[in-house]
Amino acid sequence: MKTVIIKYNAGNVQSVMYALDRLGISYLYTDEEEEIRSADKVIFPGVGEASTAMAYLKSKKLDQLIPSLTQPVLGTCVGMQLMCRYSEENNTTCMGIFDVDVQRFPVEPGMKVPHMGWNNIFDFKDPITAQIPTNAYVYFVHSYAAPVCAHTIATCEYIQPFSAMLHKDNFYAAQFHCEISGNIGEKILQNFLNM
Known part of the structure; x- marks a missing residue:
């Protein structure tokens, strides 16, 4: 199996590499179109x-490449937000894979933004969450979120309910x-890689 991590100027890639290493998965870190298209x-x-x-992404034409992919693709954190239609963060038009707009958390007295730390996810609607117990805890760091929508397959609540996970086609x-996100995050990664 060929696994590719898309190379672009968004951090935390090393943590993803370590997670794949722990799972015994070899990978390629690249922004080359042919390598990405040929990945499983x-x-x-x-x-x-x-x-x-x-x-x-636009400078490398990855904004056109990513939506055209036909193999399973998993976006995380800002990766997920860029797969949506639009983000309120600096009025950004995104890739539009998911037909939903990313919004900043509303101001709520006593509630800090960004939403940072462990929180539980629930209301699972897809095999990628197989064997994940409801209300399992995962790790978040974000000030913007996609509301619950037709593509939502797991929900979290902070100030208001939002999409913890999305799915559309591949x-x-x-x-x-x-x-x-510890064993829970590792299991979700494994479920994705096993598709």
């Missing part, structure tokens, strides 16, 4: 700011960091 599985990670990340996404 594609991981699109991300930490950072939406408009800067989208500008880099595209999967997680707002949390699978790679640093």
Whole structure:
């Protein structure tokens, strides 16, 4: 199996590599179109700011490549947000794979933004969450989120309910960091790689 991690200017890639190493999965870290198209599985990670990340994707034509992929693709954190239609973060038009807009968390007295730390996910609707117990805890770091929508396959609540995971066709996404979410995140990664 050929697994590719998409190379672009969004951090946390090392954590994804360590997670795949722990699972015994070999991978290629690249932004080359032929390598990405020929992969069996594609991981699109991300930490950072939406408009800067989208500008880099456009400079490499990855914004056109990623939506055209036909193999299973998993986006995480900012990767997930860039797969949506639009982000309120710096008024950013994204790739539009998921027909939903990413919104900043509303101001709520006593609630800090960004949403940072461990929180539980629930209301699972897809085999990628097989053998994950409801209300399992995963690790989040984000100020923006996709609301619950037709593509939502796992939900979390912070200030308000939001999409913890999305799925459409061959595209999967997680707002949390699978790679640093312990056994739960590792199991979700394994489920994705086993597809």
